Amino acid sequence: MKIHDISVSISAAMPVYPGDPAVSIEPVLQIAKGDDANVSRLSFGNHTGTHLDPPAHFVPGGKSVDQLNLSTLFGPARVVDLTRVQTAITADDLERARIPKRAVRVLCKTRNSELWARAGFQKDFVAFAWDAAQWIVDRGIRLIGIDYLSAESFGASEPKTHRVLLNAGVIVIEGIDLRNVAPGNYTLACLPLKIKDGDGGPARAILIEE
Amino acid sequence: MKIHDISVSISAAMPVYPGDPAVSIEPVLQIAKGDDANVSRLSFGNHTGTHLDPPAHFVPGGKSVDQLNLSTLFGPARVVDLTRVQTAITADDLERARIPKRAVRVLCKTRNSELWARAGFQKDFVAFAWDAAQWIVDRGIRLIGIDYLSAESFGASEPKTHRVLLNAGVIVIEGIDLRNVAPGNYTLACLPLKIKDGDGGPARAILIEE
Numbered sequence: 572m573k574i575h576d577i578s579v580s581i582s583a584a585m586p587v588y589p590g591d592p593a594v595s596i597e598p599v600l601q602i603a604k605g606d607d608a609n610v611s612r613l614s615f616g617n618h619t620g621t622h623l624d625p626p627a628h629f630v631p632g633g634k635s636v637d638q639l640n641l642s643t644l645f646g647p648a649r650v651v652d653l654t655r656v657q658t659a660i661t662a663d664d665l666e667r668a669r670i671p672k673r674a675v676r677v678l679c680k681t682r683n684s685e686l687w688a689r690a691g692f693q694k695d696f697v698a699f700a701w702d703a704a705q706w707i708v709d710r711g712i713r714l715i716g717i718d719y720l721s722a723e724s725f726g727a728s729e730p731k732t733h734r735v736l737l738n739a740g741v742i743v744i745e746g747i748d749l750r751n752v753a754p755g756n757y758t759l760a761c762l763p764l765k766i767k768d769g770d771g772g773p774a775r776a777i778l779i780e781e
Numbered sequence: 782m783k784i785h786d787i788s789v790s791i792s793a794a795m796p797v798y799p800g801d802p803a804v805s806i807e808p809v810l811q812i813a814k815g816d817d818a819n820v821s822r823l824s825f826g827n828h829t830g831t832h833l834d835p836p837a838h839f840v841p842g843g844k845s846v847d848q849l850n851l852s853t854l855f856g857p858a859r860v861v862d863l864t865r866v867q868t869a870i871t872a873d874d875l876e877r878a879r880i881p882k883r884a885v886r887v888l889c890k891t892r893n894s895e896l897w898a899r900a901g902f903q904k905d906f907v908a909f910a911w912d913a914a915q916w917i918v919d920r921g922i923r924l925i926g927i928d929y930l931s932a933e934s935f936g937a938s939e940p941k942t943h944r945v946l947l948n949a950g951v952i953v954i955e956g957i958d959l960r961n962v963a964p965g966n967y968t969l970a971c972l973p974l975k976i977k978d979g980d981g982g983p984a985r986a987i988l989i990e991e
Contacts, residue, residue: 574851582977592809592822596976599802599826607940608839609980612802614824616809621975629818641784641987645970730817760855762972762985765831766806767792770819775972775984777851 575757575778577678577747578621579687581613586692588720591616617771623763624722624743627770629733634740636772637765643713643742648676648759648778650752653697656681659724660699662706670710676759677707678716678778680749686719687748698724704735714761716744716776747776785967785988787888787957788831789897791823796902798930801826827981833973834932834953837980839943844950846982847975853923853952858886858969858988860962863907866891869934870909872916880920886969887917888926888988890959896929897958908934914945924971926954926986957986 579585583594595614600606617636618624623644626633651668653660660679670677681697696719699707704722707715715722715736722743723732736743744761758779763772789795793804805824810816827846828834833854836843861878863870870889880887891907906929909917914932917925925932925946932953933942946953954971968989973982 572852574855576851576975578975580847580975580977581979590810591820596979600800602839602841608943609837610801611827611980612824613827613974613976613983614822617821617823627819629812631812637790641786642782645784645987645989733818760970760972762970762987764823764974764983765786765788765790765985766823767790769791769806770821773823773974775975777855777972779855 573780575752575780577749577752577776577778579746579748581615581620585620586720587616587619589692591618594619617766617769617773619773621746621774621776623761623772623774624733624737624745625770625772626737626740629730629737633737636763636769637767639742644762645760646676646758648678648757649674650678650680650749650754650757652754653679653681656697658697660697660703662702665703665706674712676714677712678747678749679718680752680754681718683719684748684750687750694725696725698722699732701731701735704732707741708735708739712741714742714744716747718747718749720746744776752778783990785962785990787959787962787986787988789956789958791825791830795830796930797826797829799902801828804829827976827979827983829983831956831984831986833971833982833984834943834947834955835980835982836947836950839940839947843947846973846979847977849952854972855970856886856968858888858967859884860888860890860959860964860967862964863889863891866907868907870907870913872912875913875916884922886924887922888957888959889928890962890964891928893927893929894958894960897960904935906935908932909942911941911945914942917951918945918949922951924952924954926957928957928959930956954986962988
């Protein structure tokens with residue numbers, strides 16, 4: 572068994588979506604200053620780095636991150652190769668991506684994963700066109716992952732992709748790093764912090780290869 | 782397959798270890814106020830609620846939470862019944878707890894789990910006596926869990942339990958809630974946020990029952 576960590580590191584230097592809070596990590600107790608232990612304070616947006624979008628992110632009264640079904644967040648997942656897509660993933664792209672008919676969890680590996688090597692937020696990431704979002708819903712996929720900070724193209728005039736996915740209760744994982752993962756079948760464990768009424772959930776995500 | 786969530790909810794109302802930062806969750810964007818989405822800022826200590834202690838918490842130069850071996854954080858785990866212990870778990874208590882000889886991950890269910898029903902921090906929780914910590918190390922256990930906010934008795938004159946465990950590289954999970962979990966065998970997934978150089982890691986922890 573091999574475990575692949577597909578989470579990005581949380582630090583003050585990480586890229587953050589424009590408008591989201593900056594990441595701050597400050598020491599509270601320090602052994603170097605005579606304290607018994609090291610303890611830090613962490614302050615960040617709940618859509619920082621590798622994280623989940625629950626319905627409550629866009630749907631008033633929608634399920635919050637602590638209410639998500641854990642059986643969707645753990646189980647078989649397919650990583651698909653969409654590295655040739657340049658701007659937005661369309662329904663046609665997904666149709667050709669060899670997604671098994673009954674797939675519940677699909678993670679999209681795109682050229683985005685290479686963007687993690689660049690400092691600062693990158694606007695030119697690949698996201699889902701709204702017809703791709705509708706395809707995902709129609710296909711019965713319950714969890715979809717994308718390898719940069721949003722499922723929606725930067726500067727979209729309205730957040731149609733998010734609304735299509737979240738209104739249908741599809742769990743969206745954003746901010747995974749698939750650079751070192753080959754397309755194929757894995758077991759996914761994507762566990763967000765259990766934030767009460769949370770509209771987003773910073774998460775650790777791993778892929779288990781049997 | 783059944784999944785048990787053994788994590789506690791993160792909210793401003795949750796109990797926090799004395800001296801640790803308070804938990805704050807504040808809205809940044811709100812649909813109710815005309816924004817497209819809901820986004821919040823979360824500020825808390827990295828030893829809040831269900832969390833991991835990596836060596837760096839007590840050992841200068843020790844491994845930080847982002848450096849922990851994921852193969853220790855996912856795999857077979859034994860939940861043992863120590864609900865009769867009133868003050869501190871001793872080596873004798875562990876000797877009698879029917880822990881399998883080759884157990885790698887052990888979660889201790891104590892009367893602590895009932896403390897989660899009480900508001901505010903509770904000082905009279907059950908922790909590990911230092912001889913229990915030494916027993917855990919000698920037995921080759923790599924991950925130990927306790928169901929309240931510290932592995933160390935409150936007000937201990939020195940943090941001997943933490944030092945014994947963390948110097949030996951044992952991963953300590955604190956703040957799990959085992960109220961609804963029966964003693965026995967499970968698969969544990971305990972995934973902490975990947976905080977760069979983190980001296981602690983807020984985590985989501987689940988037990989998978991086959």
